[in-house]
Amino acid sequence: MVSKVASQKKIKGQVFLPGTVHWLVVSVAINLGLLLKLIHDGHLRMEWSGPNGMPGKENGATLSSLSSYPAEPKQANDGQIQQKLINLDHGDPTMYQSYWKQMGDRTTVVISGWQSVSYFSDTKNLCWFLEPGFANAVTRLHNLVGNAETENQHIVVGTGSTQLFQAVLYALCPSDAPEPMSIVSAAPFYSSYPLITECLKSGLYKWRGDANDFDKDEPYIELVTSPNNPDGSIREAVFNGSGGIVVHDLAYYWPQYTPISSRADYDIMLFTLSKSTGHAGMRLGWALVKDETIAKKMVKFIEISSIGVSKDSQVRAAKILDVISDTYEDAETSNESKPFFDYGYEEMKKRWGQLREAVNKGQSFSLPNLPVGKCNFSNQTFGTQPAFAWVKCEQAVDDCESFLKKHKILTRGGAHFGSSKKYARVSLIGHEDDYNEFIRRFSQINYVESL
Numbered sequence: 001m002v003s004k005v006a007s008q009k010k011i012k013g014q015v016f017l018p019g020t021v022h023w024l025v026v027s028v029a030i031n032l033g034l035l036l037k038l039i040h041d042g043h044l045r046m047e048w049s050g051p052n053g054m055p056g057k058e059n060g061a062t063l064s065s066l067s068s069y070p071a072e073p074k075q076a077n078d079g080q081i082q083q084k085l086i087n088l089d090h091g092d093p094t095m096y097q098s099y100w101k102q103m104g105d106r107t108t109v110v111i112s113g114w115q116s117v118s119y120f121s122d123t124k125n126l127c128w129f130l131e132p133g134f135a136n137a138v139t140r141l142h143n144l145v146g147n148a149e150t151e152n153q154h155i156v157v158g159t160g161s162t163q164l165f166q167a168v169l170y171a172l173c174p175s176d177a178p179e180p181m182s183i184v185s186a187a188p189f190y191s192s193y194p195l196i197t198e199c200l201k202s203g204l205y206k207w208r209g210d211a212n213d214f215d216k217d218e219p220y221i222e223l224v225t226s227p228n229n230p231d232g233s234i235r236e237a238v239f240n241g242s243g244g245i246v247v248h249d250l251a252y253y254w255p256q257y258t259p260i261s262s263r264a265d266y267d268i269m270l271f272t273l274s275k276s277t278g279h280a281g282m283r284l285g286w287a288l289v290k291d292e293t294i295a296k297k298m299v300k301f302i303e304i305s306s307i308g309v310s311k312d313s314q315v316r317a318a319k320i321l322d323v324i325s326d327t328y329e330d331a332e333t334s335n336e337s338k339p340f341f342d343y344g345y346e347e348m349k350k351r352w353g354q355l356r357e358a359v360n361k362g363q364s365f366s367l368p369n370l371p372v373g374k375c376n377f378s379n380q381t382f383g384t385q386p387a388f389a390w391v392k393c394e395q396a397v398d399d400c401e402s403f404l405k406k407h408k409i410l411t412r413g414g415a416h417f418g419s420s421k422k423y424a425r426v427s428l429i430g431h432e433d434d435y436n437e438f439i440r441r442f443s444q445i446n447y448v449e450s451l
């Protein structure tokens with residue numbers, strides 16, 4: 001008689017019965033099969049699209065798997081690419097990654113463990129959490145490009161232009177006013193403005209929508225974005241009521257997007273690293289503010305809400321901005337590499353050329369006419385080539401976003417911008433592979449729908 005003990009098999013010190021080994025093999029085979037099926041069906045691919053299309057989407061969608069989004073699109077064969085969802089909903093500036101990659105170690109910064117220990121950067125500065133190196137790099141770049149006056153302006157740094165916008169609202173709205181201050185912007189306006197303004201149901205301010213419809217005789221703040229997100233138009237304030245304050249969001253007033261016609265010299269100007277250099281992940285923006293009291297109140301808001309702004313980000317950003325200036329001003333650097341804005345300009349020109357060609361393939365879509373002007377920075381005359389295209393679905397399509405979604409192209413519909421659903425905003429600053437696939441699909445749709 002074979003003893004029970006002799007019929008047992010030992011694997012790495014563990015004892016398994018023969019029946020157990022059989023079931024283990026079957027179970028592994030079943031699980032492997034299921035895993036392969038899930039991968040094949042695409043359920044295991046990490047997509048960067050939350051329930052509303054995008055994490056960190058300006059309309060407030062959440063993100064569950066941001067960290068798992070690959071820095072570059074996965075290679076796939078033709079069949080797979082056709083099935084792929086192209087996400088052009090958000091303005092993620094990944095287009096710029098290839099430029100910074102080819103700059104290699106020139107922008108590398110080493111930050112030691114002992115650095116960034118204190119909350120404070122410069123206690124003598126009105127903005128005590130502003131790194132002097134970052135302030136210098138901002139001033140140097142504005143002076144080089146000629147897009148903003150920096151003399152007699154206070155620099156306030158923020159965690160993205162998004163925090164600065166909130167700081168501006170806090171600074172401009174009196175806490176003892178009988179009614180919340182009205183906040184307006186001409187439609188189509190940047191879709192985050194109403195979301196940020198209404199987020200905390202503040203008693204200080206209230207979103208009142210399209211500035212063109214605002215006719216109240218009371219204090220208000222008008223937000224002017226120029227070039228505008230979403231439609232790329234060059235803008236001035238539309239409402240000239242008494243007691244109005246204008247905030248200029250100049251996120252896109254850089255020479256890769258639009259001719260620099262003059263040095264902007266407004267009371268409050270907002271800029272961001274996200275759309276100038278493409279470093280959205282550093283979460284840095286800066287405001288140029290003329291009035292000391294307003295600048296101090298903005299600083300107070302940032303002190304209360306986040307006790308300052310990441311020093312590490314400011315140090316990295318200073319390096320990036322200085323390298324850009326070097327590619328124009330330093331003979332050695334400029335010989336070695338293409339200057340940053342030249343790269344951005346060429347890339348935007350190429351992408352807009354591809355888009356216009358695709359639109360001309362049929363009658364299904366149209367684009368707005370954009371102004372042409374002379375750029376004082378590059379000395380070239382060119383038409384604005386914005387970071388987003390404001391696409392209109394012509395003919396019988398009433399909902400452009402849904403129409404494009406059927407073709408697996410994610411965009412942001414006009415309603416988010418206080419406009420008609422016949423429009424959709426398409427990002428032009430994403431990864432090249434995604435953009436090329438979008439152009440291929442978009443041309444095909446246009447051609448087929450127009451037959």
Ligand SMILES: Cc1ncc(COP(=O)(O)O)c(C=O)c1O
Pocket residue numbers: 091159160161162163190225229249251271272273274280283284285
């Ligand atoms: C007009 C405008 N302002 C501000 C922002 C936000 O910038 P940040 O990433 O610095 O918060 C954006 C981003 O899309 C924008 O389009």
